[in-house]
Amino acid sequence: xxxxxxxxxxIGPEVTHQAVQVLxxxxxxxxxQFIFEEALIGACxxxxxxxxxxxxxxxxxxxxxxILFGAIGHPKYDNDPSAKVRPExxxxxxxxxxxxxxxxxxxxxxEALEDKSPxxxxxxxxxxxxxxxxxxxxIYFGEPRGRTENGAxxxxxxVYSRHEIERIAHQAFQAAQKRGKHLTLVDxxxxxxxxxxxxxxxxxxxxxxxxxELDFMFVDNAAMKIILNPGFFDVILTENMFGDIITDEAxxxxxxxxxxxxxxxxxxxxxxxxxxxxxxxAAGKNIANPVxxxxxxxxxxxxxxxxxxxxxxxxxxxxxxxxxxxVTSDIxxxxxxxxxxxxxxxxx
Amino acid sequence: xxxxxxxxxxIGPEVTHQAVQVLxxxxxxxxxQFIFEEALIGACxxxxxxxxxxxxxxxxxxxxxxILFGAIGHPKYDNDPSAKVRPExxxxxxxxxxxxxxxxxxxxxxEALEDKSPxxxxxxxxxxxxxxxxxxxxIYFGEPRGRTENGAxxxxxxVYSRHEIERIAHQAFQAAQKRGKHLTLVDxxxxxxxxxxxxxxxxxxxxxxxxxELDFMFVDNAAMKIILNPGFFDVILTENMFGDIITDEAxxxxxxxxxxxxxxxxxxxxxxxxxxxxxxxAAGKNIANPVxxxxxxxxxxxxxxxxxxxxxxxxxxxxxxxxxxxVTSDIxxxxxxxxxxxxxxxxx
Ligand SMILES: CC(C)[C@H](C(=O)O)[C@@H](O)C(=O)O
Ligand SMILES: CC(C)[C@H](C(=O)O)[C@@H](O)C(=O)O
Numbered sequence: 001x002x003x004x005x006x007x008x009x010x011i012g013p014e015v016t017h018q019a020v021q022v023l024x025x026x027x028x029x030x031x032x033q034f035i036f037e038e039a040l041i042g043a044c045x046x047x048x049x050x051x052x053x054x055x056x057x058x059x060x061x062x063x064x065x066x067i068l069f070g071a072i073g074h075p076k077y078d079n080d081p082s083a084k085v086r087p088e089x090x091x092x093x094x095x096x097x098x099x100x101x102x103x104x105x106x107x108x109x110x111e112a113l114e115d116k117s118p119x120x121x122x123x124x125x126x127x128x129x130x131x132x133x134x135x136x137x138x139i140y141f142g143e144p145r146g147r148t149e150n151g152a153x154x155x156x157x158x159v160y161s162r163h164e165i166e167r168i169a170h171q172a173f174q175a176a177q178k179r180g181k182h183l184t185l186v187d188x189x190x191x192x193x194x195x196x197x198x199x200x201x202x203x204x205x206x207x208x209x210x211x212x213e214l215d216f217m218f219v220d221n222a223a224m225k226i227i228l229n230p231g232f233f234d235v236i237l238t239e240n241m242f243g244d245i246i247t248d249e250a251x252x253x254x255x256x257x258x259x260x261x262x263x264x265x266x267x268x269x270x271x272x273x274x275x276x277x278x279x280x281x282a283a284g285k286n287i288a289n290p291v292x293x294x295x296x297x298x299x300x301x302x303x304x305x306x307x308x309x310x311x312x313x314x315x316x317x318x319x320x321x322x323x324x325x326x327v328t329s330d331i332x333x334x335x336x337x338x339x340x341x342x343x344x345x346x347x348x
Numbered sequence: 349x350x351x352x353x354x355x356x357x358x359i360g361p362e363v364t365h366q367a368v369q370v371l372x373x374x375x376x377x378x379x380x381q382f383i384f385e386e387a388l389i390g391a392c393x394x395x396x397x398x399x400x401x402x403x404x405x406x407x408x409x410x411x412x413x414x415i416l417f418g419a420i421g422h423p424k425y426d427n428d429p430s431a432k433v434r435p436e437x438x439x440x441x442x443x444x445x446x447x448x449x450x451x452x453x454x455x456x457x458x459e460a461l462e463d464k465s466p467x468x469x470x471x472x473x474x475x476x477x478x479x480x481x482x483x484x485x486x487i488y489f490g491e492p493r494g495r496t497e498n499g500a501x502x503x504x505x506x507v508y509s510r511h512e513i514e515r516i517a518h519q520a521f522q523a524a525q526k527r528g529k530h531l532t533l534v535d536x537x538x539x540x541x542x543x544x545x546x547x548x549x550x551x552x553x554x555x556x557x558x559x560x561e562l563d564f565m566f567v568d569n570a571a572m573k574i575i576l577n578p579g580f581f582d583v584i585l586t587e588n589m590f591g592d593i594i595t596d597e598a599x600x601x602x603x604x605x606x607x608x609x610x611x612x613x614x615x616x617x618x619x620x621x622x623x624x625x626x627x628x629x630a631a632g633k634n635i636a637n638p639v640x641x642x643x644x645x646x647x648x649x650x651x652x653x654x655x656x657x658x659x660x661x662x663x664x665x666x667x668x669x670x671x672x673x674x675v676t677s678d679i680x681x682x683x684x685x686x687x688x689x690x691x692x693x694x695x696x
Contacts (some may be wrong), residue, residue: 074389088538097417123466139506140485145541154545158504190436193493197502220596227466227600229573241536247591248568252575294512307655 001305002035004064006057009041009087010278011288011339013071018290018343019068019297025347026310037064039177041094042087042278052090053097061098061269066304068274068297096136100176101267103133104175104259105247105275107230109254112322116255116331119227120199124253129233130179131250133171133243137164137266138194140240160194160239165201167267172237173209180234182213186222187241198239217332219246226250251275258289258330259318261296263303272296272302286338289328291318294346317346349653350383352412353407356390357435359636359687360418366638366691367416367645373695374649374658385412386472389442390420390435390626400438403444409446409617416645417621423628424618443640444484447489447614450516451481452523453595453623454609455578455584457602459668462680464603467575477581479598480520481591485512486542488588508587513549515615520585521557528582530561534570534590543605548589568593573600573665599623606637606678607666609644618652620644634686637676639666642694665694 005020007013020036027034039057046052052072061067061231072087094100096287109117109127117124142157175184185202187195199216206214217225219242224247230253238246253262257276262270274292282288295318302311321327327347329335353368355361368384375382387405394400400420409415420435442448457465457475465472490505524531533550535543547564554562565573567590573580574594578601587596599608605624612619622640630636643666650659669675674693677683685693 081688086538092539101425116469119466120468139504140539147541147545153507153509154541155490155508156506156540156542157485159501160503161501163500188592190434191440191488192504193495193502196506199493220592223571223593223597224600224605227597241589242593244536244568245571245590249571249575249597250570257572280371 001032001066002037002064003300004040004060005060006041006066006067007038007070008278009044009074010070010071010280010283012042012072012278014283014286014339015274015288015290016068016070016192016294018339019293020348021343022294022314023297024313027314029312030307032307032310036156041069041090043074043077045090046085048198050085051084052087053093058094058140059098061094066267066300067271068300069271070293071274071276071278073280075280077262092140092272095264096141096270098271099136100264100269100271101134101136101164101266102171102264103135103243103247104130104171104263104265105133105251106130107250107253110256110319110322111348113255113331118255119230119252119253123228124230124255127230127253129230129236129250130175131236131238131247132168132175133238133244133247134240135243136240137264138240145289156239158192158194159196162197162201165198166205169202169205169237172235173212176207176212177237181211182234183234184238185216185252186219186238186246187216188219188242189216190218195241202237216328222246223249226253247275248291256331258328259291259295261292261299263296263299265303270300272300286340287329288339289330290339290343291346294318294343314346321345349380349414350385350412351385351648352415353386354389354409354415354584355386355540356420356626357392357417357418357422358418358628358631360390360626362631362634362687363622363636363638363641364416364418366687370642370662370695371645371649374535374662377661378658380655380658389417389418389438389570391425393438394433394435398433400433400435401441402640404444406442406445409426409442414464414648415617415619416648417619418641419622419626421626421628423518423656440488442619443612444489446617446619447484448612448617448619449484449512449614450488450519450612451483451484451591451595452478452519452611452613453481453599454478455598455601458604458667458670461603463602466603467578467601471576472603472653474577475601477578477584477598478523479591479595480516480523481586481595482512482588483591484588484614485509486588489590505544506540506589508545509548510545511560513546514553517550517553517585521553521560522559522584525557529559530582532570532581532584533564534567534584534594535560535564535587536567536590537564538566542587570594571597574601595623604679606676607639609640609647611644611647613651618648620648634688635677637678638687638691641670642691658663662694669693
């Protein structure tokens, strides 16, 4: 099995390195062979090639059976969102070119970490839902976008086709069937034409999934409900821009931003990445939490290679390290364990 | 002074009635005369006239010195967002026709209510910021919007002009000058052309407000930061759709959705309303919290009539009622006080 490794910027390389080590130990233990091929993306790719998602990298991804991704972004681009070439463009180009239209983010609370949650313990307790965010459509890619000739007006276009909605909605319905059988479509159908299409399409698909309870929620309501009663949710389905906001909001509930994995999948390729960013302030300091990357590797084994036992073994090792307090300082401020120690413990 | 009273639907009439009573007692005590003129909006306006924002109502608003608004919405429209005539259209038409381009929402925590917050007490403690949400532009109103001929694709357009950004940004800068001197622009400048224009315009205005510290935050980051560290914010400025999500998210922090007021102002008119919705399940039961409406009346006195002492008197009476525990059951589940009792206590 070939795995493309795109570590990217900031803490990306250190945490991805731990995930690769974990995969290697899984290969040893379970008798698999994984071939890792590294490639550039993000700010480091711009530095070396001028392009945040070079052709070479695209080729490495297309040749692989799965992609392991770290993080991208560098402070030198932060205050210059209008720079001609930016790391984010690499991410967006990759999603679009590889057709990674479904971003899947599980949000799960760990009992041992409830004190770390910004929410009161009794509210966050038992949180366990997953968000399906559409990733290659909507206002992120719609045309026309830009400025009027005199520069005094700017515009963006949000576009969705029935087909784009159906393919991710099927995934979300199927996930709901395997989980709590409850799907919530988050939209703004009282204002947006695109949201009304989402509602129409998803409603028309419900008959095919009679065991799933479907409901609809306006995005402003969802932003409240996620904080007030996260236990309400089982599977959330939403469009690209709302998903960007909702998934990040949801990701801090469990008090463990550094621990959450994600998958971005399409019909031909699948990519796995921790949801945290490149966190440049921490780069090279051996303080970054490798668990998000390691759990992303577990998702890779489960979804792309159907290696359920292997993936469960990783999750158990992670859970044990938390219970034993072998965690980085973002989880326990008094901890003296670093990225490599936590990685090594999970491997052992 | 003439005040247009648009109570609307659900609990709107009951809470607005309390706010009107409070204004009448202020008039008595301070020797003013307020003339109240009622008009229809929302579902009740559709029922009686077929139009959610009838011409008569528009005229009443134009003739008034300020507008007091309740809430709109009725369950019969909830599952039918594509109904030809909907209550929300009245709200959007009113905002657009009266040019109410700046929605201002203070978010303040009350020490006595920290246990009610979904956030841990130490996180919500001391929260005190205000959001300026642009209200008449962006994807809410941009053209073209709709469906392609075969109905298989839907689209919305987000548009902003320099002028639309400048006029609300001046208000936000000025508010920051009077508060903590810290302004945060929330946008998605790494993806959207409109956000890049927002950033460019706001940045170019900063020299005119040298005492204000200006920073920029992507909306996904802001959705996290509001939960993780609400104390970071002083004044937030953002566009219409992001503002819709962010203000609702922020509104639940203080554990007192029923208590938060808001103002929607433009160059010619100003409207004041509690941020809670029409909450039809509670209508007519004398359980709705009237404080959001009453504090909206206080904002009306301060911003539209420059009656600072009068407005402070209302705020003090509200704070006292909380300290004394004279609150509705959304604030204290064991409370036996209803809408009218809390209103009467604040008046007394
Ligand atoms: C970096 C940015 C373009 C990206 C997005 O908005 O999709 C990021 O926030 C994410 O969620 O992966
Ligand atoms: C009812 C709806 C159209 C409205 C909006 O989205 O602006 C509401 O959510 C609000 O925030 O006042």
